[in-house]
Amino acid sequence: MSLPEKTFWGIHAGKTGDADNLFLKKNYIALGWARIGDLSKIPADREAFKKKIVEKYPDNKPGSVPVDAGQLYRFVHVMKKGDIVIYPSKKDRNVHLGIVEGEYKYDPSIVSGYPNLRQVRWIKHVPRTILSQGALYEIGAAMSLFQVKNYAEEFQNTIDGKQQPLPVKKDETIALVAEEIEESTRDFILKKLAQELKGHPFAEFVGHLLNCMGYRTRISPEGPDGGIDIVAHKDELGFEPPIIKVQVKSTEGSVGDPIVSALYGKVSPGEYGLLVCLGTFTNQAKNFAKSKSNLRLIDGNDMVDLILQYYEQFDSRYKGLIPLKRVYVPEVIEESNE
Incomplete structure (x- = not known):
């Protein structure tokens, strides 16, 4: 029409x-x-x-x-x-x-x-x-x-x-609205991180997120870090496994296999490697990580998932940086054909 x-x-x-x-x-x-x-x-x-x-x-x-x-x-x-x-x-x-x-x-x-x-x-x-x-x-x-x-x-x-x-059961736009709200929130979070936490401040943020997840962290001082930005562990002294060596990339582009391989080269037997970025990983980088049981990649979307999961535990500084409030949106429940 x-x-x-x-x-x-x-x-x-x-x-x-x-x-x-x-x-x-x-x-x-x-x-x-x-x-x-x-x-x-x-x-x-x-x-x-x-x-x-x-x-x-x-x-x-x-x-x-x-x-x-x-x-x-x-x-x-x-x-x-x-x-x-x-x-x-x-x-x-x-x-x-x-x-x-x-x-x-x-x-x-x-x-x-x-x-x-x-x-x-x-x-x-x-x-x-x-x-x-x-x-x-x-x-x-x-x-x-x-x-x-x-x-x-x-x-x-x-x-x-x-x-x-x-x-309501026939209103197909409900799902579209819910998805748009969620996507808008994710875009907002990534934009704030990319604009406000370049370089070492992003490593500090990732360290805080790991703290909220139950890890203790040692963050490398600003400057050359030898490829390891954070060391995370469960115990107070950092002796008990697992020991996680973390590298962070605050750039928004794609992180390739050379960077992932370099991180893994610094992971000793019995340790774990974690690479966190705001952007994405190339297919070669993903394939390399899949072949290593002690290596994990977290891209921008994964990062947002973790932020939303642990947001209530953030301190006031980071809640102020990423101001969010809890909002309920409709959930579409698929009807059974049975």
Whole structure:
């Protein structure tokens, strides 16, 4: 089914839904960034919007500037009359769908914190339960304004009265959402490690992880280490086997067989070798490790698994570095054919 030539937009009314009355009672959609003033007076290019945000919000993180500028630019210059707007209200837990009917206007007298406005006519108000989990996830984006693309057809069907509540057991998007949340978390963890723990700090982190797993560790001082970054053992003195010699690589690329072989060359009989990296291992490296019963490789994905497993035991320093909170996501249970 081809959709009409219109754009579907998702919009939020602030972190706590503080613009809910403005949206639903006064029939506006709005954005904040009140310090900037009238957005229509900014030249119609994204770079100009970025410069204005840096000027008016100098304390904002650099990474947020293009995101914020893009939202403001699209609200003024890309959104058009006739587009569909989707507003998931935090107040009444309904999803409100409307048609954009006004051009951009600046009016701080209506609600001072949300001076950037467009008139909207609400045409449908539906409970969240009528929509698929995937559609709800898409309109739950972290941004204030964003395009809805993946589930635009579902929202059009909702407007047309064709969308029926989908039984949870038949909602295939539940699994997709759960996977996306998990993948996003894994990406976040690896990105933080790669950016914040280059070189010796990564060895210290791996040592802390091994401590959480029940090992005592001796970490080599920063500088030349002879190919061994950590020695791990179970007893206080480090005499009782198993003795584990650990090498860590904070690079994100592939680690090859020469590095793995070099580590194994330093492992004495009765000892174990462990190579930890943030990236991956080549097939040759994996094959070499498989042939050695006392050698183990841990790549970036394995590392994330261990972090999630032992996270509650991390000290405050590393919890601050990788801030996570426990979230429950739906688990898809396969139905038996029997």
